[in-house]
Amino acid sequence: MITPEYCRTMAAYNKWQNDGLREIVKTMDSKALEQDRGAFFGSIIATLNHLLWGDTLWISRFDGGPAPDQTIKDSTQYMPTSATWAAQRFRVDGRITHWADHVHAIDLTGTLRWYSGSLQRDFEKPVGLCVMQLFNHQTHHRGQVHAMLTAAGEKPNDTDLPFMPES
Template sequence: MIDKGYVVTMARYNAWQNRQLTPIVTAMDKDALDLNRGAFFGSILGTLNHLLWGDRMWLARFGADVDVPARGDTTQLNPTIAAWSAERFQVDGRLTIWASALRNIDLAGDLTWYSGGEARDVTQPMWLCVSHFFNHQTHHRGQVHAMLTAAGQAAPVSDLVFMPPDGAA
């Protein structure tokens, strides 16, 4: 089972990764961001939108103060990288607040939610859902990293062990 320390560390890792990605993708033109690069969610912006959509969905399930996104095409959440960047910053802040307020006991027990994809209620251990949440982020950011590299961009370092200490730049 995971604990609060893991959750806080992974929330910091998420924010660090997004802070590194933002200047790279905001400097790219819309055509490059929207180009279907053969990834599961197509484009860089489509994948970033799906990831943001998933973060909002899971945070809402965890009881964080975020709006629940509409189902629909998760790749179309934000039409521009500027809109994505503003929302990404806000959601990362909400994630940090949620992680900071978490107690170890909050990771015990089960979480039950209605899954639109499965069209049924699903129940899983809370710690497993939180682990999945962070794994989902890492997985899709890895896809973005690969697409950026293929597009000739300097993708940022993504190794967790090289994350600056808390409070460092």
């Protein structure tokens, strides 16, 4: 379904996009970041927090590392400030990149089993599908953040994969 190269490309894309978002967020005041902008999670920082929470949860399922203690209900408050969000975002992007750099084709086959605390039930899904979910979820919510930042007068990076800088 997917390859290690896909994982490496998407991990690099994730890092590139989040590097740009961290640069913008550090210049914005908390009021602008917390303003309800009518998005699904309301504000820029709430959406960024949910995305970071989701990334941390999914990568924990792939690398066996730590997962968030919060459920989806509390995901919008995952990090208390934009500074803590930026620091944790940097760490999780490194974790995703490390996993992608070391994943093998065999690791992307088979079934992933986990218990969802949010839905209170067990799941079994193909590993490849779950990895695609990690990257699709990122792109989906970063698109929301991109729209909110643009509406707030900011200039986020281009989001097109062919224009990603070479590593």
